[in-house]
Amino acid sequence: MNKxxxxxxxxxxxxxxxxxxxxxxxxxxxxxxxxxxxSQKPMNLGQNICVGDVGQSYINEWRQILIxxxxxxxxxxxxxxxxxxxxxxxxxxxxxxKDVYRYDNIWIMWLDxxxxxxxxxxxxxxxxxVKRKFFIDLLEKYLLKYPNWQIEHxxxxxxxxAPYYDASYTFFHGENPSVSIKTRNGCSWHVGGYxxxxxxxxxxxxxxxxxxxxxSKFL
Numbered sequence: 001m002n003k004x005x006x007x008x009x010x011x012x013x014x015x016x017x018x019x020x021x022x023x024x025x026x027x028x029x030x031x032x033x034x035x036x037x038x039s040q041k042p043m044n045l046g047q048n049i050c051v052g053d054v055g056q057s058y059i060n061e062w063r064q065i066l067i068x069x070x071x072x073x074x075x076x077x078x079x080x081x082x083x084x085x086x087x088x089x090x091x092x093x094x095x096x097x098k099d100v101y102r103y104d105n106i107w108i109m110w111l112d113x114x115x116x117x118x119x120x121x122x123x124x125x126x127x128x129x130v131k132r133k134f135f136i137d138l139l140e141k142y143l144l145k146y147p148n149w150q151i152e153h154x155x156x157x158x159x160x161x162a163p164y165y166d167a168s169y170t171f172f173h174g175e176n177p178s179v180s181i182k183t184r185n186g187c188s189w190h191v192g193g194y195x196x197x198x199x200x201x202x203x204x205x206x207x208x209x210x211x212x213x214x215x216s217k218f219l
Contacts, residue, residue, distance in 0.1 A: 005072040010082035038064040055151035066139040081126040087176035100169035103127040120200035176207035
């Protein structure tokens with residue numbers, strides 16, 4: 001019996017051909033793991049929940065995640081985003097008893113041709129496995145102050161500006177990177193949490209190869 005459900009969430013703002021490549025890549029690696037997709041346009045992907053064109057924001061993203069977590073029945077949900085490439089080991093990891101696991105090998109790739117390097121990031125909320133009931137409780141409490149869909153982003157003021165601000169997490173390791181692709185169509189073009197040092201900048205990554213070759217698959 002599956003212990004995890006893939007929770008795929010999207011505002012459907014990416015180029016449809018680009019997003020389909022992301023989905024096809026994911027489907028090639030997950031076997032028979034169940035999928036719940038929460039989208040703003042109808043999709044043929046697992047159990048689809050279409051919330052309508054509510055607009056793009058982090059608040060709406062978190063609400064979509066909450067809806068998907070409530071629809072799932074497994075102990076854990078594993079997040080999957082519409083601009084993220086995942087290696088097989090991300091889906092194969094078996095959580096034990098922690099509330100939040102985050103993949104420890106995250107790299108950023110800007111799709112813009114002028115960016116020639118991958119940059120390592122400490123972690124991403126788009127590459128995590130979370131105990132489903134914990135996730136529901138976390139998001140329900142946070143979204144009490146945002147009761148409606150909204151297109152305004154949350155305000156980064158104070159220590160509690162995001163749902164995860166005080167949630168502890170455990171890293172799980174993968175030799176092959178997960179790659180977050182920045183296309184200018186997501187919630188944000190900017191990225192925080194870079195890892196410093198030249199060892200965290202690369203033109204080639206295990207499993208994915210050269211940055212220009214990977215870009216060419218999505219451009």
